[in-house]
Amino acid sequence: MDNVSGVLIRFKDQFLTFTNVPGIKIGVIDIIEILIISVLFYHILLWIKTTRAWNLFKGLIIILLFVLVAALFQMDTILWLAEKLFNIGLVALVVIFQPELRNALENIGGKTFLGDFFNTGRGEIEKFSDKTIDELVRACFAMGRVKTGALIVMEDEINLGEYIRTGIDVDAILTSQLLINIFEKNTPLHDGAVIVRGNRVVSATCYLPLSDSLSLSKDLGTRHRAAVGVSEVSDSLTIIVSEETGSVSTAYKGQIEHDIDADHLRTQLKLLQNRHREPGKFELIKRRFKNGKEASKNLHK
Structure with missing residues (x-):
């Protein structure tokens, strides 16, 4: 118990030191806002991964990397084309993935949305026997x-x-x-x-x-x-x-x-x-925590 109390006190001191840095003001509302945005972004990525949009998302990342390289080397023509095509691309994405977007909005309005929202991943999806x-x-x-x-x-x-x-x-x-x-x-x-x-x-x-x-x-x-x-x-x-x-x-x-x-x-x-399915990160943390608790119990037996 003393060790746990010591860890909590050190964490509190470090947190207060960080929030008191001149020029940086972080309050409780800011922390809640960061957590909400993080969870939303995480679940958006999970939704993308379970639809056809996943391959498109990877393709967009590659294109963005090319645009970044073009910006670093001042390739004005490529940057001009990317700027002109950006707005058209957003409209095209909405048209192409209209069924997926509609399904996502239906899920938001569904009764089970809150339960799904706090689910940390798809976890172990049932495989056929x-x-x-x-x-x-x-x-x-x-x-x-x-x-x-x-x-x-x-x-x-x-x-x-x-x-x-x-x-x-x-x-x-x-x-x-x-x-x-x-x-x-x-x-x-x-x-x-x-x-x-x-x-x-x-x-x-x-x-x-x-x-x-x-x-x-x-x-x-x-x-x-x-x-x-x-x-x-x-x-x-x-x-x-x-x-x-x-x-x-x-x-x-x-x-x-x-x-x-x-x-x-x-x-x-x-x-x-038998295709491998990777559990979500929170699921891995949960498993490690559980395994750690079991190991600690066995050690004190």
Whole structure:
């Protein structure tokens, strides 16, 4: 207890010394304001990281670095172009990311916003289990044998909320029977994509963006182009069952693999399942504090 009291007294003395520096006046309101801005900025970055805006954000950082270099070396032409394009760029960003911005504003008005606000990160996002992998593989190849077309998107870190909203809510535990029933011909939910989050089918009949890649074969149908399209704008893995041939294919990061077998599909799902997710910084601090407390308890036993 004496050690703790000594640390608190030293912290208080250092804080008072800092706030009494001539020319620097920091009050309680200033500290609260800094904390609010820091938390807001942190959660804005978290929101950006879970949308398609993350890659754009990294691209903007690179462009800003080029502009900084141009300013250091007095490259007037580049600086003039950057100044003229800045206002246009802001308007373009609002237009391009209108769905994400709308979703963010809806979350602010939602009942769970305050709870989400004080959440220090996404933490350990639920991954799908081995049982879900078995059910997926069983369903895909069962549908392939009878040439039932299917399109299944496995969500990863990038949130697919804008595509989930285009479909019909299902929110059910994923089973092979459920998937087969959804994609059965002439059923209300068979047209479109199914989106899977964790161990649950969250939505069916979802619309996905079609790929404009010129490298894709002209023989590919809409289902395959949609699978490649969503893989280009997210880190999801999409499984396609061809209605014409019954073959199973996968699309990931803009690349498509045709006619894979059950073992290869299982391997791809395992890789997605085991992809490393970094916990938030506050989560790391919390874990270290907890581990430190446990170590201290064991030491005094």
